[in-house]
Every structure is written in structure tokens, then in C-alpha cells.
Amino acid sequence: MKLVSVKINQQHYFSVGYDLISESYILAQVITYMGYYNRYFKISKEEYDWFEYDVNKLIALNQECFAQNTKHPKFFFSEYPIDNTPKQNEKLKFYMQTEYEQNKKRVLRDKILKFLREIDKAEAVASISNSGSLNLCRIWMENILEKLENGILPSSNGDMIGAMKYISQLDCLSVIHDLYEAAADVDTFYSNECKEW
Incomplete structure (x- = not known):
């Protein structure tokens, strides 16, 4: 997924940005324990702005998303097809x-x-x-x-x-x-x- 206005937190392996296709703000997590791929979570503009104004809240949200992974309500889809439902795999295919x-x-x-x-x-x-x-x-x-x-x-x-x-x-x-x-x-x-x- 290509995001614009990307902000990267290297220490916690995530970035946030705006996805022009879904017209949504996205939190992208880098997952490294089974290869290397991203999981995407839809977030609000306010949560995106936390990167500049309250990064600890964003880090906490990232950790919450990581802990719940695909079960988190904000989960959009993953680059690893096994993580996804058939509908999410259709999204993945469309983005690819x-x-x-x-x-x-x-x-x-x-x-x-x-x-x-x-x-x-x-x-x-x-x-x-x-x-x-x-x-x-x-x-x-x-x-x-x-x-x-x-x-x-x-x-x-x-x-x-x-x-x-x-x-x-x-x-x-x-x-x-x-x-x-x-x-x-x-x-x-x-x-x-x-x-x-």
C-alpha cells in the first residue's frame, strides 16, 4: 500500500499515513516474525495527528493493534494472505x-x-x-x-x-x-x- 504524508516510528516498527484509494488514515505495522510484511489498520485523523502531538497514545494504539492483530476492530488487511478473510484478500489483490x-x-x-x-x-x-x-x-x-x-x-x-x-x-x-x-x-x-x- 502506498501512503502519502507518511510518518515513521522506527523504534516501534510502524508508520502512519493517508491512503488515497480508501480515503482513510492508516497505521501500517511491520511484522517480522514470519518473514517481512505489513498489516494495515484504519485510524482516524485525530489518531494520525497523535504522531506529532501525543506519540505515546499512538504507540499504545500500535501495541493494542499488534496484540489483537487481525481481531482488532481497526484491522483493514494484511500483506500476508493467511491473516485475511476472503474479503480482505480481495482488497489485498486489488491493492497489489x-x-x-x-x-x-x-x-x-x-x-x-x-x-x-x-x-x-x-x-x-x-x-x-x-x-x-x-x-x-x-x-x-x-x-x-x-x-x-x-x-x-x-x-x-x-x-x-x-x-x-x-x-x-x-x-x-x-x-x-x-x-x-x-x-x-x-x-x-x-x-x-x-x-x-
Whole structure:
């Protein structure tokens, strides 16, 4: 689960933050006696604020949640499926799928940014006749990146993103190799991994 406005208490193995999906404040406990995973408990805004104003109350709540674990009324779900009811495992599955989808967008963004850096390198050594096609490629990738950031980039349905669309043959072989490799990486990841957002 990805929380925002996270505050961490390392000494007592818990953190608090806000979950945008459930629109709830969450106390996340790190459980280490059976592997390493988190248990999540829904808490109030007031309990979240205890971190700053009355941390001892929050530590006591954390210890109470730990002692009662899955039986505590604030228990939301655990990353360890055996802790959960079938309904809670559905929540876990939903959160895992959501995080996976968000990570795909982050990975694609990182690949596009790497490709744009390769375009910069190629432009530095390219002749004037090739700089126009590289500029078109940059504009195309920046447009794709903007759509991705705004959440309007469609799923690939197995199609390529067109990273190699405007790249013409360049004179410098070392630059062209890295440029084509970065372009192919963008196209391959998008067509294979981004069939559905």
C-alpha cells in the first residue's frame, strides 16, 4: 500500500499515513516474525495527528493493534494472505494490482526519460540534416510522456508506442546503437507490459 504524508516510528516498527484509494488514515505495522510484511489498520485523523502531538497514545494504539492483530476492530488487511478473510484478500489483490499498474507507468516513464537522454547525446554529434528528425522524435516522446503523466495514454493493445518512428540513419555508430537500443526498450516494454492500465 502506498501512503502519502507518511510518518515513521522506527523504534516501534510502524508508520502512519493517508491512503488515497480508501480515503482513510492508516497505521501500517511491520511484522517480522514470519518473514517481512505489513498489516494495515484504519485510524482516524485525530489518531494520525497523535504522531506529532501525543506519540505515546499512538504507540499504545500500535501495541493494542499488534496484540489483537487481525481481531482488532481497526484491522483493514494484511500483506500476508493467511491473516485475511476472503474479503480482505480481495482488497489485498486489488491493492497489489493497483500498485503493479502504477509501477508500469513509472517504469515506462523512466524508459522514455532514458530515451530522451539518448536523443540529447545523438543531437550533440548529429549533422544538421539529422537534427530535424531527432527533434521530431523528441517532440513525439515528450507528447507521450505528457499523456502518461496526465493519465490519458491509452493501453497498448500490443501495439508499439512509436519510439523509433522519427529516427533516421545517423553517421555515428556508437550513438545510433544506444539510441536505437533505448527506443527499442521503450517500444518493447509498452507493447508487452502496457496492454492494460
